[in-house]
Amino acid sequence: MSKLLEIFGKALVVNVADLIWHWVDCVKDSSVQPKYRQDFDSAMDCLANMDLEAASQKLGFYLFENPDCVVGRMLAAAICLHKNCIREAIEQLNSVYVRQPSNTIALFALGSCYERLGLEEQAVEFYQDALKFKSHLELPRKRLSAIHLKHNRIDAVLNEYNSLVREIPEDIESLVMLGFIYLDLAKYADAQEAFNKAILAHPDNFHCESFDEIDQAIEAGEFDRAIEILTDDLAADSSRADLYVKLGDVYSMAGREVEALAQYEHALSLEPHCLQACVKVGTCNLRNENLVSASRHFARAMEINDEIIDAYVGLAHAQKMLGKNKECSSTLSLASAITPNTVLLFVQAAMAQFKIAYDPQLAQADALLESAVDPDAMRKALFKAQADHLAANPADADANFRFGLLLLSINDLAQAAKCFEQALSLNPHFNRARAKLAVCTWDMGKKTQAANIIAENVPLENDMLDMYYKTAVLYTDRNRFAAAARSIESNLNQSLNNQPTAPALANILQNLGLLERASVTLEYLAHSAAQN
Structure with missing residues (x-):
């Protein structure tokens, strides 16, 4: 059940107001009359700069002249959402719904608004309507899945994720989640198939078949010829991220770093889960002293690698339950083989954050950069x-987890395992900590124990499902969530002898997947560096 808790947070990290703004930006040219275009664009610019009052005023003038304009009403809804005026946003969106009942952006936004108001029945109706018009839409289907999970309707969740995978077969995140749903339903053969598909779908598993000629040109120092070959290949198929990565490599070897970075970034835009491209974007930025971007991409690459580990660990779980112990051990060995990538990327992100924190003190910064060569x-x-x-935050499960990663970097498996165990004792649903503990245990030669760790079931009561769901929905309004968190902390402190409640709230958000892991890693590293 632990991994399934992330379903509650799916599609909630999408800012609906921003989604509307981008939709309006795409369709305004064909929808806004030229004589009103300046006023409308001015309202758009004000909203982009979060000058809500000016945006409201300028849009008000526009709507006075064009009360039936759909894009105007949509933009008004976006402003209302930014102001957290949910019912007013619904009024604007209903105005669009009347005029364009097939507008799926409006339908999803209406479902989101009703869900935030706790009106579940209406939310489900609008999400389902959006899918009737466009069955491939991810956001409404993921919110329907969350509502089903709230009521512990796992079969209904399964149906939604099967639909997601049918519509977007290469969606790795959905394939991995589908595997964990099958595990929860004890459908182990189906889980095995889903995890295998996720692993095979990963872009780093695909390689260009025609690199021999390119490699020969590189070995001969004929970089221009290698670039020409790759450019011709891309002219024939511009959708291949692996070709852009290879082209970036050639540019880098030729000393053309700007062009190399552009190719890696394009590859990443084509394949957001491409580990190679993400790492190389980070490396280029590190060489160019763009440390913020470097650390961000290393942290993102760490998340991509952990996603692959999730798939391997899930596959090993399914194999164990099917009695395929030899295959289970082999799969755990594959998870073990790529875990050092996560550790290395964590260290790289940490070093970049150290440089940022110490930048005013250049002598220390240079010394720290040199320390990357000195273990x-x-x-x-x-x-x-x-x-x-960690000493200042012993009840922080994530701090224990991160320290465990550092211990893995020096191959201190026993102490790393203790950190992961402590993280799990603080947060039993910490899925990534369980995966790392299993891999660590396997590396220590305790193969049976490692398999048992990944197969351990952590049950969750139905009332806790409702609590997780409500917390996730509340988190969409950061101000209300912060106020509620302060109230909870104040009340609990009085009854728990002032024990900290922030770690417990952080655990809940971690389990929901609402704390985007790459961002959290960066914040954690930056805080640690600044305090050192």
Whole structure:
């Protein structure tokens, strides 16, 4: 059930107001009369800059002249959503619905508004209407899945995710989640198939068949010829991320870093889950001293790698339950083989964050950069910051998890396992900590114990499902959530002798998948570096 909790947070990280703004930006040319275009564009610009009052005023003038304009009403709804005026947003969206009942953006936005108001029946109706017009839409289907899970209707959740995968077969995230849904339903053969598909669908599993000629040109130092070959290949098929990565490699070897970075970034835009492209974008930015972008891409690459590990661990779980112990052990060995990628990327992101934190003190910054070559110096700098952070936050499951990753970087498997165990004791639904503990245990030669760790079931009561769902929906309004969190903390502190409640709230958001993991990693590293 642990992984399934992330379903509650799916599609909630999408800012509906921003989604509407981008839709309006795409269709305004054909919808807004030229003589009103300046006023409308001015309202759009004000909203983009979050000058809500000016946007409301300028749009008001436009709607006075064009009361039936759909894009105007949609933009008004976006402004209302930014102001957290949900019922007023519904009024604007209903105006669109009357005029364009097939407008799926309006339908999804209406479903989202009603869900935030706790009006589940109306929300389901609008989500389903959106899917009637466009069955491939992810956002309404994922919100329907969350509502089904709230009521513990796992079979209905399964149906929604099967539909997602049918519509978008290469959607790795949905394939992995589908595998975990099958695990929860004890449909282990189906789970095995879903995880295998997720692993095979990963873009890093595909390679160009025609690299031999390119490699020969590179070995001969004929970079221009290699670039020409790749350019011709891309002219024939511009959708291949692997070709753009290879082209970036050639540009890099030729000393043309700007062109190399552009190719890697384009590859990543084509395949957001391409680990190679993400790592190379980070590396280029690191060489160019663009440390913020470097650390962000290393953290994102760490998340991509962990996503692959999730698929392998899920597959091993299914194989164990099918009695395929040999295959289970082999799959765990594959998870073990790619876990060092996560550790290395964590260290790279940490070093970039250290440089940012120490940038005013250039001598220290240079010393820290040099420490990346010296394992002992690097270990001392990183361990001190992370150990201090953990000492100050012993009840922080994520801090224990991150320190465990650092321990893996020096191959201290026993102590790393203790950190992951502590993270799980603080947050039993911490799926990534369980995966790392299993891999760590397997690496220590305890193969049967490792298989048992991944197969352990952590049940969740139905009333807790309702709590997780409501917390996820509340989180869409950050101000209300913050106020509620402060109220909870104040009330609990009085009854729990002032024990901190923030870690418990952080655990809930972590389990929901609402704390985007790459961003959280960066915030954690930046805080640790600044405190050192």
